[in-house]
Amino acid sequence: MTAMRVDAKVVMLGKESVGKTSLVERYVHRRFLVGPYQNTIGAAFVAKALNVGDKVVTLGIWDTAGSERYEAMSRIYYRGARAAIVCYDLTDSSSFKRARFWVKELQNCEEHCKIYLCGTKSDLIEADRSVRQVDFHDVQDFADEIGAQHFETSSKTGKNVDEVFQKVAEDFSSCALEFMQEEKGVDLGQKKDSYFDNCCHN
Amino acid sequence: MSQRSERRGIHVDQSELLCKKGCGYYGNAAWQGLCSKCWREEYQKARQRQIQEDWALAEKLQREEEAAYVSSHSSSQTQPPQSHSQPSLATFSKFEEKKTNEKTRKVTTVKKFFSPSSRTAPKKVPPEKESEKREKEKEEKLQGRRESHGETLLRDLKGIFTQPWDMGSPTEESHEGKTPSPSITRQSSIETDRVSRDFLEFLKTLQKPGREIHKQSRAFIESMGNKKDLSAEELSECVQDFYQGMSDRLLNHFKGSSEKVDRVMDQVEKYIMTRLYKSVFCPETSDDEKKDLATQRRIRALHWVTIQMLCVPVDEEIPEVSDSVVKAITDIIEMDSKRVPRDKLAFITSCSKHIFNAIRVTKNEPASADDFLPTLIYIVLKANPPRLQSNIQYITRFCNPSRLMTGEDGYYFTNLCCAVAFIEKLDAHSLNLSPEDFERYMSGQASPRRQDDPAAWLQSGSRVNPALSQIHHNLSVLSNLEKRQQQVMEGAQSLQTELAEWQDSVAREVQEILERYPLEIKSRASAIDAENVENDRLPPPLQPQVFAG
Numbered sequence: 001m002t003a004m005r006v007d008a009k010v011v012m013l014g015k016e017s018v019g020k021t022s023l024v025e026r027y028v029h030r031r032f033l034v035g036p037y038q039n040t041i042g043a044a045f046v047a048k049a050l051n052v053g054d055k056v057v058t059l060g061i062w063d064t065a066g067s068e069r070y071e072a073m074s075r076i077y078y079r080g081a082r083a084a085i086v087c088y089d090l091t092d093s094s095s096f097k098r099a100r101f102w103v104k105e106l107q108n109c110e111e112h113c114k115i116y117l118c119g120t121k122s123d124l125i126e127a128d129r130s131v132r133q134v135d136f137h138d139v140q141d142f143a144d145e146i147g148a149q150h151f152e153t154s155s156k157t158g159k160n161v162d163e164v165f166q167k168v169a170e171d172f173s174s175c176a177l178e179f180m181q182e183e184k185g186v187d188l189g190q191k192k193d194s195y196f197d198n199c200c201h202n
Numbered sequence: 203m204s205q206r207s208e209r210r211g212i213h214v215d216q217s218e219l220l221c222k223k224g225c226g227y228y229g230n231a232a233w234q235g236l237c238s239k240c241w242r243e244e245y246q247k248a249r250q251r252q253i254q255e256d257w258a259l260a261e262k263l264q265r266e267e268e269a270a271y272v273s274s275h276s277s278s279q280t281q282p283p284q285s286h287s288q289p290s291l292a293t294f295s296k297f298e299e300k301k302t303n304e305k306t307r308k309v310t311t312v313k314k315f316f317s318p319s320s321r322t323a324p325k326k327v328p329p330e331k332e333s334e335k336r337e338k339e340k341e342e343k344l345q346g347r348r349e350s351h352g353e354t355l356l357r358d359l360k361g362i363f364t365q366p367w368d369m370g371s372p373t374e375e376s377h378e379g380k381t382p383s384p385s386i387t388r389q390s391s392i393e394t395d396r397v398s399r400d401f402l403e404f405l406k407t408l409q410k411p412g413r414e415i416h417k418q419s420r421a422f423i424e425s426m427g428n429k430k431d432l433s434a435e436e437l438s439e440c441v442q443d444f445y446q447g448m449s450d451r452l453l454n455h456f457k458g459s460s461e462k463v464d465r466v467m468d469q470v471e472k473y474i475m476t477r478l479y480k481s482v483f484c485p486e487t488s489d490d491e492k493k494d495l496a497t498q499r500r501i502r503a504l505h506w507v508t509i510q511m512l513c514v515p516v517d518e519e520i521p522e523v524s525d526s527v528v529k530a531i532t533d534i535i536e537m538d539s540k541r542v543p544r545d546k547l548a549f550i551t552s553c554s555k556h557i558f559n560a561i562r563v564t565k566n567e568p569a570s571a572d573d574f575l576p577t578l579i580y581i582v583l584k585a586n587p588p589r590l591q592s593n594i595q596y597i598t599r600f601c602n603p604s605r606l607m608t609g610e611d612g613y614y615f616t617n618l619c620c621a622v623a624f625i626e627k628l629d630a631h632s633l634n635l636s637p638e639d640f641e642r643y644m645s646g647q648a649s650p651r652r653q654d655d656p657a658a659w660l661q662s663g664s665r666v667n668p669a670l671s672q673i674h675h676n677l678s679v680l681s682n683l684e685k686r687q688q689q690v691m692e693g694a695q696s697l698q699t700e701l702a703e704w705q706d707s708v709a710r711e712v713q714e715i716l717e718r719y720p721l722e723i724k725s726r727a728s729a730i731d732a733e734n735v736e737n738d739r740l741p742p743p744l745q746p747q748v749f750a751g
């Protein structure tokens with residue numbers, strides 16, 4: 001068993017059938033799911049290495065079950081996540097309500113988790129503007145308010161998909177430096193009685 | 203086994219029953235053919251021998267370790283000769299471990315005994331033990347050698363609860379039979395020794411850091427020996443602090459690449475947790491065991507949950523799918539047998555891969571998270587894995603967190619946690635049932651499959667659960683018996699009426715004949731003279747008399 005080394009955990013959140021799985025599938029396998037695919041094992045977890053500057057960051061992307069019956073368990077999923085891509089369907093206003101719910105949850109429980117709002121199925125809007133149910137500027141305002149990034153993507157055409165994950169990786173990479181330094185500072189003070197301080201003077 | 207019981211039923215040679223030591227008492231197969239007294243002596247001797255061997259082995263290992271380091275660092279430092287002046291660390295911790303082994307093993311075997319997932323092995327054993335025991339008791343009474351009831355009971359319980367089924371692989375089991383043998387503990391200490399050797403071998407490739415890693419790991423294990431009273435969370439913190447400190451030091455002080463540090467940390471985890479396992483798995487200070495039992499009961503109570511209720515996208519009619527399902531179930535049960543958190547994780551991952559395969563074959567397209575979680579829930583319900591909560595807690599507490607939190611193993615592990623949480627909270631709503639139905643199914647008043655027609659119910663039942671299918675089988679046998687009984691009753695009744703009729707008809711016939719031929723006693727013409735026996739007493743016949751006159 002040689003599991004790939006993963007730097008950051010990224011969870012996909014959002015109402016059922018907003019297109020979470022499709023987004024991951026498009027990003028990782030560069031394809032859009034219509035009709036059956038053979039010879040591929042599921043897309044529930046994928047590790048994907050990205051270049052950020054001269055460094056390589058490996059994201060572990062966690063797809064989640066969207067059905068409401070598992071909602072109570074969602075906290076277990078995003079525990080320890082460094083980024084959450086909260087998806088909503090641009091053609092379904094109720095899905096954006098759910099997105100707000102996830103955001104609140106994350107703010108309460110995972111302060112180190114960065115939030116990325118992602119409106120999906122933008123190709124449908126481009127084909128017919130009247131099907132849009134979630135206004136771009138409303139979401140932008142909300143994003144600014146909570147300090148989140150905001151994207152509109154299409155898994156069908158691939159529009160903006162790479163950008164979302166690239167941004168996640170970049171933020172992680174710059175944040176990781178800060179985070180590590182911060183941890184170090186705390187470390188020296190707190191871990192006085194840790195094993196190493198006691199036993200490592202040789 | 204079957205052979206023996208067969209023989210017992212038919213014929214027993216007296217000499218076979220006697221104690222192999224030739225002390226004249228009767229022996230018992232469960233005690234390798236010895237009588238209870240000789241067996242106890244043998245057992246003690248073997249244990250004593252084994253403890254000595256272990257000490258010797260530990261000391262030898264210790265010397266080897268030291269020699270290895272002295273030879274690779276002979277120039278660097280002066281090395282105080284340790285092996286004799288002070289009791290070595292390895293020896294000490296081994297001794298400690300052994301003591302706790304004894305203690306925890308009893309608990310876990312008892313637990314195992316009650317867990318349904320160990321049904322295959324232990325279930326068969328106790329009844330047989332029972333019969334053997336009764337046999338034995340009879341023999342003893344014959345011998346006139348009596349033990350108090352309490353004493354026998356205690357001994358029998360020991361016999362039952364020290365079965366090797368929780369430690370050994372199937373092959374070992376068949377080797378050792380049902381004998382509670384010293385080689386059980388032996389087995390685990392051999393494993394510990396092997397892991398220690400592997401660890402040493404691995405560290406030798408690392409030169410100087412290797413020596414320090416070894417020293418600190420051992421010192422850490424020893425320090426943990428004094429912390430038995432800590433809560434599980436505190437124990438976890440100690441171990442996590444150790445991991446953290448060690449990997450920081452490897453990264454910063456020895457400037458290892460992060461891949462290399464990961465590799466080293468995997469080995470450190472393996473070494474440390476193999477040794478600490480017995481004292482920190484399901485520790486007495488936690489309520490893990492209680493939770494294990496609660497979960498187990500809960501899963502058993504949910505036996506009626508169907509694939510359809512959970513929306514599980516697998517079709518077990520397809521051979522490859524049912525094959526994967528069986529493998530997934532086996533893996534999740536196997537997880538309990540591993541000591542190292544990462545090894546346990548590997549089994550969860552392997553289980554998950556089989557699940558993905560089952561879904562992919564059924565749906566003919568890749569599985570997503572929406573398919574995976576319900577299927578995992580279904581597998582957990584079917585497997586009812588032993589000590590599930592203890593295992594989850596143990597992994598959470600003692601696994602190297604970098605693996606657990608982000609990687610693929612972590613993903614599957616998190617899903618398993620979700621599955622367990624779902625099972626705990628599961629209600630009518632989460633299965634799309636009405637609260638009334640849910641209650642009735644939970645209380646066993648109704649079974650969801652009953653509503654279908656009985657034939658289909660029978661068929662699906664046999665697929666769903668072997669116990670259910672057994673019940674169905676028994677039911678049909680019973681109803682068959684009932685039918686036959688009825689036939690017998692009817693037959694008996696008709697026989698009775700027939701008999702009564704026959705009696706009547708015979709009577710009638712007799713009557714008829716009687717009537718037709720009434721009894722007439724004809725007077726027979728008989729020769730009176732011949733019959734006249736008293737003729738002579740008759741007065742003589744009148745004789746003609748001559749009168750002169």
Ligand SMILES: Nc1nc2c(ncn2[C@@H]2O[C@H](COP(=O)(O)OP(=O)(O)O)[C@@H](O)[C@H]2O)c(=O)[nH]1
Nearest residue numbers: 016017018019020021022066120121154155156
């Ligand atoms: N036109 C269009 N359809 C999409 C897009 N993303 C997802 N879908 C469709 O939406 C449905 C649900 O997608 P899925 O990825 O399974 O949603 P999930 O439940 O959030 O994982 C599927 O039928 C997809 O084909 C998109 O960007 N454009």
Ligand SMILES: [Mg+2]
Nearest residue numbers: 020021570572
């Ligand atoms: Mg999905």
